[in-house]
Amino acid sequence: MSFFKKLKDRMFRSSDKLGEGLEALIAAPDPAPAAPEKSGLLARLIPSAEAPRRVMDDAMLESLEEVLIAADMGVQTATRLAANIAEGRFGKRISTAELRSALADEITRIMTPVAKPLPLYPQKPQVVLVVGVNGSGKTTTIGKLASQFKAAGKSVVIAAGDTFRAAAVEQLQVWGNRAGVPVLTAPEGSDPASLAFDAFTRARAEGADLLLIDTAGRLQNRQDLMEELSKIVRVIRKVDPAAPHNTLLVLDATTGQNALNQVEIFRKIADVSGLVMTKLDGTAKGGVLVALADKFGLPIHAIGLGEQIDDLSPFDPQDFARALVGQID
Numbered sequence: 446m447s448f449f450k451k452l453k454d455r456m457f458r459s460s461d462k463l464g465e466g467l468e469a470l471i472a473a474p475d476p477a478p479a480a481p482e483k484s485g486l487l488a489r490l491i492p493s494a495e496a497p498r499r500v501m502d503d504a505m506l507e508s509l510e511e512v513l514i515a516a517d518m519g520v521q522t523a524t525r526l527a528a529n530i531a532e533g534r535f536g537k538r539i540s541t542a543e544l545r546s547a548l549a550d551e552i553t554r555i556m557t558p559v560a561k562p563l564p565l566y567p568q569k570p571q572v573v574l575v576v577g578v579n580g581s582g583k584t585t586t587i588g589k590l591a592s593q594f595k596a597a598g599k600s601v602v603i604a605a606g607d608t609f610r611a612a613a614v615e616q617l618q619v620w621g622n623r624a625g626v627p628v629l630t631a632p633e634g635s636d637p638a639s640l641a642f643d644a645f646t647r648a649r650a651e652g653a654d655l656l657l658i659d660t661a662g663r664l665q666n667r668q669d670l671m672e673e674l675s676k677i678v679r680v681i682r683k684v685d686p687a688a689p690h691n692t693l694l695v696l697d698a699t700t701g702q703n704a705l706n707q708v709e710i711f712r713k714i715a716d717v718s719g720l721v722m723t724k725l726d727g728t729a730k731g732g733v734l735v736a737l738a739d740k741f742g743l744p745i746h747a748i749g750l751g752e753q754i755d756d757l758s759p760f761d762p763q764d765f766a767r768a769l770v771g772q773i774d
Contacts (some may be wrong), residue, residue, distance in 0.1 A: 463732065464545070464771030466512035471499045471541045473508065498538040506531055509544075516732035516769075517701045522739040526551050549766040552735055556762030561744040563590075563691060563719065570602065570648040570656040572681060572688040576674065576715050577695035578662040578707060582723030582749055584613045586695050587657050588620025589749075589757040595624045599654040603628045604644035606637040606677065607661045617659060623754075637661065638676040645684050658689070664710065671714045678715075693746065695721045696737075701730040708741055721757075723749035731769055 499505060506527045513523035530547045539547075565571065573590075577583040584607070591601045603621055605628055607613040614630050621628035629647065631640040641658050648656040660677065663670055681688045694717045696704045704722075711717050720743050725731050738745065745760045 461771065463512065463516045463769060466515060467544050467548070467770070468541050470505065470508050470512055471497050471539070471544060473499065473505075496540045496542065498540045501531060501534050501537060501539050513732065517730040517736065518732040519702060519705070519736040519740070522555075522736045525739065526555075526735075545770045545772050549763075549770045549772055552766035552769060553763045555735060556738050556745070556760075556765060559738045559742060559745045560760045560762045561719070561746065562759055563693070563746045566690050568685065568687065568690060570645070570653045571690045572645065572656045572658065572685065573691045573693060574658050574660065574674075574677070574689035574715065575693045575695060576660050576662065576711055576717070578664050578697075579607075579610065579613075581662065581695045581697040581700075583607075583662065583695040584616045584659060585620075585752070586693075586721050586723060586747075586749065586757060587659050588617060588624070589754055590747075591620060591626045591655075591657055592624035592754050593757065594655055595626055600652065601626045601655045601657065602644060602648040602651070602653045604641055604656065604658045605630045606640055606659045608633060608635045608637050608640060609661055609663070613659065636676075637673060638680040641677045642680045642684070645681050645688070649684065664707075667710065667714065674715050692716050692718045693721055694719070694743075695723060698722050698725045698730055698733065701733050702736070704733050704737060705740065708737060708743070712741075717743060719744040719746045721745075721747045721749065726750045726756075734765070735769075 509530070510523045510527045513526055514520060518526065526548065529551050530544070534547070563573070575583055575587050587603060591603055594601050603617055603626055605614040605617045608631050611633055617628050618630070629640060629644045637660065644656055644658065658677065660674060661670060678689065692715050694708065694711050696707060698704070700707070708717070708720070720737065722734050722745065725748055734745070737743070747757050748760050748765070750756045750758065
């Protein structure tokens, strides 16, 4: 199954919601005078079968902004998208298909600069610190990344650094067993920084290519979380001053605009270098990814569309944009 088809099939809630909004927008009463009706022989020879069209005017643009905001793109991004679409089209009649195409092009333009795979460096091990709130799909993402890197011939070590949640540790162990990747654990409530240090020491001794470190995500006590993450970074930098080489923030698409707040918080707590968006298959809020790209410009390394190993896919901006607006392949 192609990435676009998978996106289209699984992002149905987002694409249906946005697509229905665009169709309703074009179908709304058009204040502009309609073209003269054909009559006589011409009408019989050229039957009217054109798709509905509407003049792009201020009222339509205001409605378009409302549709985009409802799709979780946020006020600023929605306003910018609508203004860009209006360029060269204002005062002209436009169909739903043309509006979808124009919107997909604008979304692609915003998303293309941030669509970047996770960079791989020559350092061994390359340390990838993974952060995010509990329940965001962080643990599953680590397991999928480990499995994919292992399948690509890389040696991987996982550190189960969320030592306060037994379920997170058990989930990582399941993924580790499935992928043949060692998962280092510590007793519940242990110091995550100590575990990270031990994992780094082992990964380096074994010549591992990648060390993936899970972390806690208890935002209700930000100060504790900040101190915990800072300690992990300080400890691993004793071994490698350049570590962590990547800090991935995992976001849950179902949280909608709250994802923007999470990026703000984790950029202060940790030096976030890239994003992974999960659960795009279970939400009508996929538009928030556009808002994230527009506001922060952080690299988007991958998106999650389900629970299977191949459901974490590299981010393709054009396919994402087309799926989001409901375009047909």
